[in-house]
Amino acid sequence: MPTKYLHALLLVLMTVLAAPAVAQSPQAAPAPAAAKTPPAPLTAADYGRLPFIAMPRISPDGTSLSGLINVNGEQVIAILNIFNNADNPVYLKVPEGTQIGYIRWVNKDNMLVGAYALLPVEGERWTVSRLFAVNRVSKKVTRLMWDQNGQGSSALWTASDGSPNILMETQNSIYLGENFWPAVYKVDVETGKRTLVVKGRTEVMDWYADGTGNVRVGVAYTEANRKFRLVYRGPEGGLFKTIDAADSRKQEVLTRPFLFIPGTSRAMVMRDNEQGLTAVYEVDLATQQDVRTVYTAPAGSEVDDVRISADGATLLGVSYSGKTSGVVWFDPLLDSVQKAIDQSVPDKRAWIVSMSADRSRMLIVIDRADSPGALYFFDINGSKMQRVSTFNEKLGTRPLNPVKLVRYKARDGLEIEAVLTLPKDRPAKNLPIVMLPHGGPWAQDTLDYDYWAQFIASRGYVVLQPNFRGSTGYGTEFMRKGEGQMGLAMQDDITDGLNWAVKEGLADPKRACIVGASYGGYAAMWGIAKEPDLYRCAVSIAGVSNLRREVNDFGDALLGGKYKDDWKRMSPDFAAISPINAIPRIRAPLLLIHGKKDITVDYVQSDSMYGKMRAAGKQVELVPLPLADHHFRREADRVLLLSSIEGFLAKHNPADPLPTR
Template sequence: MRPLRQLMLAALALAAACHAQAEAPPVASFFNNPAFNGAMLSPNGRYLAAFVGAGGQRDGLAVVDLSDMSAHMVAQFRDTDIGRAQWVNNERLLFSTVDKSVARRDVRFGPGLFAVDRDGKRFRQLARRNTPFIQSGDSGRDMLPWHTFMLDQAGAQDSEEVYVSDAGIEGAGILVSSDLLRLNTRTSITHTVGHPGVARGWLLDQHGRPRLVETLDKNIESIHYLDPATEQWRTLASFDAYTGGGGFEPLAFGPDGTLYVTSRAGRDRSALYRYDLVHGKLADKPMVELEGFDFSGHLVISNNRLLGVRVHGDAEGTAWFDADMKALQATVDTLLPGTINLITPPSRPETPWVLVLSYSDKQPQRTMVFNTETKRMSEVGNVAPQIKPADMGSRELVHYTARDGLDIPAWLTLPPGGKDKNLPMVVLVHGGPFMRGGSWNWNADAQFLATRGYAVLEPEFRGSVGFGDAHFRAGWKQWGLKMQDDVADGTRWAIAQGTADAKRICIAGASYGGYATLMGLINDPDLYRCGVDWVGVTDIDLLYDSGWRYASDLPQGWKQYGMPALIGDRVKDAAQLQATSPLRQAARVTQPLLLAYGGADVRVPITHGLKFYDAVKAGNPNVEWIEYPEEGHGWALPKNRIDFWTRVEHFLDKNIGAH
């Protein structure tokens, strides 16, 4: 498959291409909580469930009858928001809650678990919200414990029962196990599912029954299959959970019981394969592979047929196998030109309605329903309705060559208005770092900076996933070294291209991106005029041990097996970790710096920021410190997101001013 972005180029001539805006959109339009948070069709396609909040009320769960477009709220609370939901069957919904009014420090309740009919009747609480540390008037004796969670799989959707996870959680929210329960949403009766080992993940089969379980023993992950012929578990594969090596990732069971998995199969990039459960091996050839990317996606199944595969290359899209779906895609694309349009049919359709998610680099995601008979398209909601595509900049996937010859992908977002040369630039480094950073879509952070006049470069430096095994492994033990060089090489590439003004470049990022910001200021002081680090790591030793006062949610297994191999061993690599510690080299940071940390962060505890701030301010008068006491690893509250990005805007304007 060719990258989806290439296929869209001809359709992207929006009226905004040469739009010269008089005033940038306000900060809140990028960083407020959306009033609309997604929708999903019932199995038969007659109803649409949507997460909505309006008029200062908490996010509720509404159901739309698509036959007449009538809508009503079926569940809403005064003290919390509805966060997740799924259809149990055509008449009933399962949902949990999340309190969007508080940040991590002030979270007092679990998500709970609830069920309600689509008409709002027969409401039932299935799992408690209150933890053992929170007392309430409701004893909840007939309810499941607070650590009962929904699966991310819908299941059969043909009875009153669902499968849910009974999560084993330790310390600061560390998941140590995930047992499975079959739950009746009418009666609350449960049955435990037996399994080998310490379960960490489950996969339901085409009938909605548990068929695979992933277990973890120290650093060894094993995949077990419940053989329907014997009703006994047998092991399909075992491999190192942190460094991989010959393993595969179960994706889904097809309508005929075929197991689909993602695997590298000895090649650099992963692809989608069929797995032979009888002989325990992959098919000889991949079913779907993407040019330039590891496979990422899911199956699209409707009416007991595999219609296609949702894929994520440079953008998300769909590889359709079904001729009718290919024709439908063409029809929808004609109605919605200039956007990627993702079509999802109901699982057991009785109506002509399908769900359509539409987006581009300039258009935030819109959710619509489309009637395949009448060709009627109706918009349901928009995640950022105040954003006008005409006011946004363009976003492209670019490539440059690192100093050792490695190809580095990167996302380049340019300001609206057409100017693309000699721009002030922000190098935005993604967190993780062993994750994929970006995609061709509307990105709030990058577009906010672009609308302020900045070019934004987001490198997919070595160690980033999604671009092949060699690219990923090239980043092992390269914090502050070759990973950092990749970021600097991308900066110099943008200067050589004429995109960036060499005298007006700032580096910024969160978490690992915050670490890379500080190391960028240390390693390449000639490149960066300033830096913005939020919730950033300042010393790798502190990741291993942040002190008795500060909780951490990094699992012990990751510290024992993953970090020594991928980041650095505290003993064997002690000299390297010291040489690549921003904290130990804080005196070398002389450029203006904005630091922001959350007081309740358990991923990168605030001790990282406090120690670095104390060390750097002794010799650098241009350091600004922001602390959000209630926040964790990132900003959960809109007021803090708006405050932070307003401060970033002023900081950048002062130091590399776009205007």
């Protein structure tokens, strides 16, 4: 980007993003200050609002915006004209029980949507995925290959020449056999017409195509020996041959390509470096030899995502997280834009989340750990920057409760990083505390805005989110330290975080509760069983109470054996660390919250725990949410979740009143 354009961009950004200042003439006498009415306290309904937009995407020509828009507390699929929202907008209600996995543009007029739902199949509940296309002009919805009888369909390539063509991989049967293994079709998203490109191949579960739409790689899996294989063919086509294998029982991992270098046998992959941290490499697929190291994140961090050009041929940038986080653009234009934004908002984070095909128009998210932030549209050619919307109109872009990363030593000396949120307008001393372990357990809490943590902190609690051993984001070695330690050292890491907060003078050790969802819900229940006198209360949201039952739910499905192996590595004895088997030791009150549409952790996990706690005479409450899924995508469920947590904490671990001024 020429210097003059960079300067112009800085001026535009400063005008749009800077807080307005009101000047007063020095000659004028100051007017008497009007009495201010204190703003009404923010409520669970304010914090629990669905974001104005999720999955924002800009069309290839840069004129339309798509995403999941919040309309009266429900997410609807929408396409809007960026310059005139009233110009032929498209709104599609998401059917009850259906979840949207992704939204992407095919060309300037057609948008692709990946959806999935929990459906009854053969007397069981299966997750079934399908694709459909939406035309911006005609508003026509085209179901893509819904006549196939398999469980899953997905898109693996979209044309970049403006045509309405995609490549889809789809099954045509739920029964093992020729039609069970996904075949690849070229599909016209406007008409739904398709052409077979690659027949299904025994044990090949996933296919990968290069930027021209040539299917180049497949990933095969054999359940009997838990082995993965990579099959490959060159850019000229021909037969597929096996070039690599990995044994999941030995925790070997295939390096799957995310970008193919045009006209060559080379590709880019993400894999661990010598420090066990994810980096980007260029490899020759034909010889399985490294060509070069493309990018390694700063020390203690690893690459967590990549950004690729619309034609699939160029790596534009990477993002990384860990001890430090950020984004690096290899494209000079995008690098200049990022630097200009960062310079204009040094106290916030800016992310280019979507861009037009020529990269001249883009959507930018600007936020902070203590603010949900806002979405902006930027036009490089016109040096035009405008706010599309805040993500939460009730909260705006104001800073809420302060957030920072902290580190402490676990009892065995391992360094643990955690996210600390402190209640605003209260002295950070001897406060009640809520431990908020993340789900997964293969996950990580970061400085992303977290509406749960912010809401709880706003009620007067210190909130600590420890990235215990086994968490992602700190390399393979750190993640594998969780093996065999579920309910043991992994739980101790959470306890040690509480002890750190007490030692720092932030928290009162007699006023601690633990709240968590999914694996965090398990940790909340296990926390009050493992150390009965540590917490005054616990809240489990969609938590696993019976580990054996959870693992058995994988059943005989493809990859079920691998998933069972992964969990067995975390604990040699599920029964010994399952909260449902430790109810006699529990003394603290427990609140269970669970959605009946949860397809990740079955509702029965909370229902069974509730029944057995009641039978044992323990203090327990259950809040069933009939329409909630695992991620609480309905606003009504989010609000009820927060208000239930608020009431339970106030009852069993009340916060201090706000100090008088």
